[in-house]
Structure formats: C-alpha cells, structure tokens
Amino acid sequence: MIRPRELSSSLQLFAARTPTLPPATHTNSYALGGRDLVLVEPATPFEDEQRAWIDWARGLVSQGRKLVAILATHHHEDHVGGLEVLARELGAPVWAHDLTVERLSPKTRALVERRLLDGESLVLEGPRDESWRVLHTPGHAPGHVCLFEERSRTVVVGDMVASVGTILIAPGDGDMQVYLEQLERLAALDARLALPAHGEPIDEPSVLFRKYIAHRLAREAKVLEAVRNAGAAGGDAAALVPDAYADTPVHLWPIARLSLEAHLEKLEREGHVTRAGGAGGTGEDDGPTRAATFRVV
Numbered sequence: 001m002i003r004p005r006e007l008s009s010s011l012q013l014f015a016a017r018t019p020t021l022p023p024a025t026h027t028n029s030y031a032l033g034g035r036d037l038v039l040v041e042p043a044t045p046f047e048d049e050q051r052a053w054i055d056w057a058r059g060l061v062s063q064g065r066k067l068v069a070i071l072a073t074h075h076h077e078d079h080v081g082g083l084e085v086l087a088r089e090l091g092a093p094v095w096a097h098d099l100t101v102e103r104l105s106p107k108t109r110a111l112v113e114r115r116l117l118d119g120e121s122l123v124l125e126g127p128r129d130e131s132w133r134v135l136h137t138p139g140h141a142p143g144h145v146c147l148f149e150e151r152s153r154t155v156v157v158g159d160m161v162a163s164v165g166t167i168l169i170a171p172g173d174g175d176m177q178v179y180l181e182q183l184e185r186l187a188a189l190d191a192r193l194a195l196p197a198h199g200e201p202i203d204e205p206s207v208l209f210r211k212y213i214a215h216r217l218a219r220e221a222k223v224l225e226a227v228r229n230a231g232a233a234g235g236d237a238a239a240l241v242p243d244a245y246a247d248t249p250v251h252l253w254p255i256a257r258l259s260l261e262a263h264l265e266k267l268e269r270e271g272h273v274t275r276a277g278g279a280g281g282t283g284e285d286d287g288p289t290r291a292a293t294f295r296v297v
C-alpha cells in the first residue's frame with residue numbers, strides 16, 4: 001500500500017491498520033489544509049502503525065505545514081486508539097465534540113483543547129484558505145461529527161458511510177432514526193467528494209447516502225414483517241433475526257442482531273411495535289435475563 005496518498009495539494013489520505021469491524025482492516029486518516037493542518041482520526045493503537053503515522057505528520061510539518069490539531073470524528077476505539085500517543089508525541093491539541101470527549105478515557109480527555117460545535121467553521125489558512133464546517137451527525141455515535149468544505153464540496157464523513165464494510169448502528173451508541181435523519185442532511189449537501197474512515201474516497205456521495213437510507217428502510221420493513229410473523233406471542237431479537245436477515249450469512253447474525261435491535265427501538269418509538277418484558281419492560285417477575293419480546297401494534 002502506498003502511503004500517504006495525495007488526493008490534492010491540500011489533502012492527503014493515510015490508512016493505518018486498526019482493530020476495526022471486518023472486512024475493513026484499516027482506518028483512514030486525512031490531512032486537511034495547504035498550510036494550517038488538521039489531522040483527522042488518530043486511529044491506530046498499534047505501535048508500528050503509530051510510528052508510521054507520526055513520521056507522516058512530521059514529514060508534513062517539515063514541508064512547512066503547521067499542525068494545528070488532531071481531530072476525532074467520534075469515540076470508537078478504531079478512531080481514537082492512537083489519540084493519546086499521537087497527540088503527545090506531536091504536541092498537538094485534540095479537537096472533538098463534547099459527547100465524544102465525555103466518552104474518552106480521563107487521560108485522553110485531558111488532551112482536548114477544543115469542543116467542536118455544530119455549524120462552526122474551522123478556518124485553515126494556507127496558499128488557499130479553507131473553511132471546514134462542523135456538522136454534528138449523531139446516529140452511529142452520539143458525538144459524531146462530519147466536516148464540510150464548501151469551496152471544494154468535500155465532506156469528511158467518518159463512520160456515517162463506508163466504501164468497505166458496513167456501518168453498525170447498535171443500541172446504546174446508535175440511534176437508527178437519528179442516523180437516517182443525518183444521512184438526509186449529508187445528502188442535501190450535494191458534496192462532490194466524501195472521505196470515509198473505511199475504504200476509498202467516494203465521488204458524488206449523495207447517491208450513496210440515499211442508497212444507505214433506502215437500504216436501511218428496506219431492512220426495517222423486513223424487521224417489521226418478522227415481528228408480524230411472530231404473531232400474538234411476539235418474538236425476541238434472537239428469534240426475529242433468522243426471519244429479518246434470511247438473506248444475510250449466518251455468521252453475520254450476531255452483528256445483524258444489534259442492527260435489528262436498533263430498528264426495533266425506532267419502530268417502538270414510532271408506535272409500530274410494542275415491547276414486553278426485558279430490561280425496562282412490564283415489571284412482571286420474569287427476571288432481568290429474559291429478553292424483551294416484540295409484537296406489532
């Protein structure tokens with residue numbers, strides 16, 4: 001693999017090996033700016049990869065760039081696994097959204113100097129000034145941010161979409177309804193280029209954003225159908241997966257189950273299904289280990 005890859009005179013891609021969700025094996029970092037420099041995704045926890053990453057950053061600085069910050073799109077381990085080491089070694093401040101910062105380890109949190117806000121602009125001075133607008137895009141992770149550069153119509157999308165592997169929306173960090181809303185928002189940008197954390201850069205990404213939305217809604221219809229098929233007795237998540245994900249290889253069902261639960265949360269909130277039992281359920285004495293069952297309304 002050739003690293004770094006120069007996408008333009010003010011944009012580089014550096015893919016580092018990370019413990020991420022297969023089939024993806026790497027997380028992309030991006031160097032933004034022709035002089036003022038922001039490095040996105042201090043991702044790799046592996047020492048050899050961290051050394052290569054630091055060499056890359058130092059190489060840019062030795063060419064006259066000025067490292068102003070290291071920025072994390074969200075708190076997942078395959079995005080911040082190198083944050084502490086890389087920021088310390090390079091003496092760089094860390095920028096992230098509040099909801100990301102509060103999910104970092106205390107040691108890492110201490111390195112954060114700027115809390116990113118939705119709508120604010122990160123101005124990078126250089127031969128051609130760049131202004132990257134912060135978009136707070138929760139759904140995959142609560143503090144997830146994207147960055148949009150108006151002039152080049154380029155958007156850094158983190159884990160909102162990927163060109164390798166899938167984006168997991170899991171209960172807890174994830175919110176399917178919010179995720180779909182934020183994908184709509186990204187599609188409306190009409191960007192020319194999207195820079196994902198996993199896989200190749202994406203030309204004309206609005207097509208892909210809309211494809212993701214359609215794909216998720218199609219899956220949601222299958223989840224609702226599976227609940228309907230479970231009848232009056234209802235079904236728990238484990239029982240619904242084989243029906244809702246019949247088209248998905250069995251070895252992916254454990255992951256699929258998390259997505260299914262995120263779909264069920266959305267369907268429940270929208271009043272299409274009801275939940276009985278499980279945590280936060282009816283309060284009947286059926287024990288905390290018993291899974292919730294779902295029925296159509």
Ligand SMILES: [Zn+2]
Pocket residue numbers: 074076079140141159
């Ligand atoms: Zn993630």
